[in-house]
Amino acid sequence: MSITATLDANELRSRAKRFASQHLEPVAAELDHLGEYPDTVMQALAEGGYLGMLTPVSHGGSGIDFIDYLDVIQTFSGNCAAVASLINQHCLVTSAIARWGSEEQKQSLLPALAEGSVIASCAVGESGPGPGPLPAALTATTQADEFVLKGCKAFVRNPGAQLLLICAARQTGTEHREQILALLETGSTGMQPGARVATMGLTACPVAPISFDGVSVNADAVLGSPAAGQAMADELLALSALMEAAQTVGIGMAAVACAAEHANRRVQFGQPVADLQAVQSLLAKVRTHCQLADDSLRQAARLVDADVPFTTQAAMLKSFLAEHGAQMLIDCCQIEGGFGVTESAPKGIREPLPLARMFRDIAGTTLLDAPWDFPEGIIARSISEPA
Amino acid sequence: MRTLNPEELAIAKTAQAFVAEHIIPRAVEFDQSGQFHAYLLEKAKPSRIFAMAVPQAYGGLGYSAMAQSLVLEAWGYGCAAMGTSLAASSLSLSAVLIAGTDEQKRRYFAPLVAGGMGAFALTEPGAGSDVAAGQTIASKTDSGYLLNGSKCWITNASVADVHVTFARTRAVGGSKALSAFIMDRHQPGLIHGDIEHKLGLRSSNTAFYRLKDAPFPAANLLGREGDGMRIALATLDVGRTGIAALAVGLAQRALDECVKFVQGRYPPHHYPGQSLQFKLADMQIQIEAARQALYHVADLRDSNQPFGAEAAISKTLATDTAMNISSRALTLMGSHGYSGEIAKLMRDAKVMQIYEGTNQVQRIVISRSVLATHPVCGSTQKEGA
Numbered sequence: 001m002s003i004t005a006t007l008d009a010n011e012l013r014s015r016a017k018r019f020a021s022q023h024l025e026p027v028a029a030e031l032d033h034l035g036e037y038p039d040t041v042m043q044a045l046a047e048g049g050y051l052g053m054l055t056p057v058s059h060g061g062s063g064i065d066f067i068d069y070l071d072v073i074q075t076f077s078g079n080c081a082a083v084a085s086l087i088n089q090h091c092l093v094t095s096a097i098a099r100w101g102s103e104e105q106k107q108s109l110l111p112a113l114a115e116g117s118v119i120a121s122c123a124v125g126e127s128g129p130g131p132g133p134l135p136a137a138l139t140a141t142t143q144a145d146e147f148v149l150k151g152c153k154a155f156v157r158n159p160g161a162q163l164l165l166i167c168a169a170r171q172t173g174t175e176h177r178e179q180i181l182a183l184l185e186t187g188s189t190g191m192q193p194g195a196r197v198a199t200m201g202l203t204a205c206p207v208a209p210i211s212f213d214g215v216s217v218n219a220d221a222v223l224g225s226p227a228a229g230q231a232m233a234d235e236l237l238a239l240s241a242l243m244e245a246a247q248t249v250g251i252g253m254a255a256v257a258c259a260a261e262h263a264n265r266r267v268q269f270g271q272p273v274a275d276l277q278a279v280q281s282l283l284a285k286v287r288t289h290c291q292l293a294d295d296s297l298r299q300a301a302r303l304v305d306a307d308v309p310f311t312t313q314a315a316m317l318k319s320f321l322a323e324h325g326a327q328m329l330i331d332c333c334q335i336e337g338g339f340g341v342t343e344s345a346p347k348g349i350r351e352p353l354p355l356a357r358m359f360r361d362i363a364g365t366t367l368l369d370a371p372w373d374f375p376e377g378i379i380a381r382s383i384s385e386p387a
Numbered sequence: 388m389r390t391l392n393p394e395e396l397a398i399a400k401t402a403q404a405f406v407a408e409h410i411i412p413r414a415v416e417f418d419q420s421g422q423f424h425a426y427l428l429e430k431a432k433p434s435r436i437f438a439m440a441v442p443q444a445y446g447g448l449g450y451s452a453m454a455q456s457l458v459l460e461a462w463g464y465g466c467a468a469m470g471t472s473l474a475a476s477s478l479s480l481s482a483v484l485i486a487g488t489d490e491q492k493r494r495y496f497a498p499l500v501a502g503g504m505g506a507f508a509l510t511e512p513g514a515g516s517d518v519a520a521g522q523t524i525a526s527k528t529d530s531g532y533l534l535n536g537s538k539c540w541i542t543n544a545s546v547a548d549v550h551v552t553f554a555r556t557r558a559v560g561g562s563k564a565l566s567a568f569i570m571d572r573h574q575p576g577l578i579h580g581d582i583e584h585k586l587g588l589r590s591s592n593t594a595f596y597r598l599k600d601a602p603f604p605a606a607n608l609l610g611r612e613g614d615g616m617r618i619a620l621a622t623l624d625v626g627r628t629g630i631a632a633l634a635v636g637l638a639q640r641a642l643d644e645c646v647k648f649v650q651g652r653y654p655p656h657h658y659p660g661q662s663l664q665f666k667l668a669d670m671q672i673q674i675e676a677a678r679q680a681l682y683h684v685a686d687l688r689d690s691n692q693p694f695g696a697e698a699a700i701s702k703t704l705a706t707d708t709a710m711n712i713s714s715r716a717l718t719l720m721g722s723h724g725y726s727g728e729i730a731k732l733m734r735d736a737k738v739m740q741i742y743e744g745t746n747q748v749q750r751i752v753i754s755r756s757v758l759a760t761h762p763v764c765g766s767t768q769k770e771g772a
Binding site for chain 1: 726
């Protein structure tokens with residue numbers, strides 16, 4: 001049964017929970033172990049309508065509110081954060097096309113993306129503390145009435161076949177090296193995916209570089225107006241930060257529940273360790289950070305849904321979770337002690353042991369793959385230049 | 388700040404050179420395969436580094452606590468998994484140094500001098516922080532003891548030549564029921580269990596084992612019956628310094644990797660902005676504080692002064708720092724970090740906050756010492772409240 005725009009938030013949440021316990025929870029450890037693209041899960045997601053969540057009803061999706069979308073991502077992330085990454089990448093692209101695409105682009109691309117016959121990913125940010133003064137990794141040069149892309153994107157998530165990619169490239173020959181956003185299909189002439197990169201976690205969401213050697217982008221394949229490229233790229237970065245924040249919060253909430261269960265079961269010094277104040281302090285700290293991030297996330301999502309500026313709010317959340325996100329799992333693993341750093345249960349131990357995987361996954365949702373302007377510069381400037 | 392004397396500097400340099408030649412080039416390979424780094428024992432054998440804490444009278448290097456810390460700091464910089472093999476081996480021999488007879492020392496130290504390793508088996512499935520809850524039982528026989536029980540998360544368990552293990556010599560009673568024993572790898576009744584698949588320290592051997600009607604001669608008892616808890620706690624005080632040293636090394640490596648990455652993103656002589664500069668500065672501040680706390684404990688040990696609370700402070704500060712710095716460095720390095728060696732450092736750092744006494748247990752030790760030093764403050768506050 002596919003989700004629709006008419007479902008209320010509670011019904012949507014309980015469906016997402018059912019989907020997660022049926023399709024994600026049973027396979028999450030194996031997907032992580034194998035590190036392969038989860039074809040069967042993606043098929044189930046497509047059938048359930050989860051790939052069209054941010055695609056308008058008019059173009060084949062369910063067009064649910066962003067706040068409800070993030071709720072689904074949180075739920076899924078608690079079970080399998082790698083799958084949530086794949087959905088986020090896909091829906092970031094559908095959202096961008098729905099926002100800024102021409103009617104022709106929407107009609108030709110969105111229905112296939114909503115039904116999952118084409119999967120999408122986003123290569124907007126430059127990776128790491130940069131771009132700094134070094135040359136851009138991917139440039140767009142104007143030739144006649146098209147752009148020619150040259151360079152590479154080092155860490156493209158889910159760079160598989162049948163992929164639609166939004167690529168940000170910096171224009172050469174313009175004063176401020178503005179960005180354009182190009183819509184490209186993998187397999188375009190001159191576009192070459194490289195070998196898969198091994199990542200610490202989120203392993204079912206493959207990552208690889210893609211090189212661009214004179215890839216032609218005609219006007220029809222440019223998203224929005226080239227002059228607005230930078231603003232769009234900034235907004236995509238902020239949207240992406242909110243989507244990743246939903247993953248972080250989802251993992252954190254699930255992890256703290258798991259650690260609390262363990263603490264209630266584990267007896268030391270003649271009592272469940274949950275009765276020790278030191279353990280309660282850790283549980284309380286993690287749960288508080290999750291709650292604060294969740295509240296802030298919902299506030300930002302409401303701004304997105306109201307179509308008002310949300311970049312500062314997204315930057316604050318990014319900054320908060322860069323500080324406290326990975327720490328949630330550092331603390332939850334601490335509560336479980338040896339169990340928290342063991343990846344698979346030895347004979348005779350029946351405990352579920354998802355925390356080590358979550359520890360590796362959550363670190364991948366709080367990376368500062370962004371220019372230094374984001375998040376701190378944006379927040380600082382917003383104080384004297386309110387939006 | 389503590390500066391190193393020429394002899395200490397020479398030891399540090401030798402260790403760093405060994406690490407650069409034999410550890411750093413192969414650390415990632417062994418982390419990926421999860422196989423035990425057996426090659427390292429052969430490489431380390433000529434230097435007798437696994438006997439660095441063994442007194443010279445028994446054929447060891449007889450290193451000072453300071454020298455041992457410098458070696459472990461270098462190994463932690465290269466690979467915490469490999470460093471843990473050395474630290475755990477040194478930990479086990481500390482128990483024999485503390486409580487062993489001359490004959491026991493000769494027996495235990497000989498394999499280490501020959502290039503082998505030791506293991507220290509205290510943890511049990513139901514006894515982690517609560518050491519007194521151990522269920523391994525030593526029943527008295529005519530010639531000694533029969534041991535039955537399980538040990539888990541024991542570093543070097545499947546690869547050590549000699550072990551120090553613990554069992555209850557009395558069915559009831561908390562801290563006075565525990566006794567310590569030495570055993571070798573061929574102990575009858577020793578059944579090696581599963582090797583764990585771990586988040587970090589993947590090439591370090593960590594395993595379960597079982598003792599089933601395992602006969603121990605009376606000569607294997609360390610100290611007297613009921614001395615086990617005292618021996619364990621005194622040994623762990625020493626062991627904490629070793630973990631602190633590994634953690635300082637790991638933290639420094641994480642910062643160095645981060646700096647290398649940042650420098651690669653900027654042209655020569657071009658500094659990143661203050662946001663990044665200050666984050667790097669904060670990381671170095673934490674690491675240097677942890678290093679100085681470590682050297683302070685080493686100096687206390689070398690001058691035969693009490694060092695229990697200081698060792699707990701040092702272990703907590705260094706391992707929290709290693710976790711914090713590696714996590715922070717990974718976040719700053721973004722996808723480069725998530726797919727690079729810094730990810731291994733972050734995975735390796737986590738268990739350091741847990742093993743050899745969790746950092747919660749360390750805080751109990753530290754707070755007791757704080758409250759004992761300032762008992763009046765508490766009562767004054769109470770009266771004034």
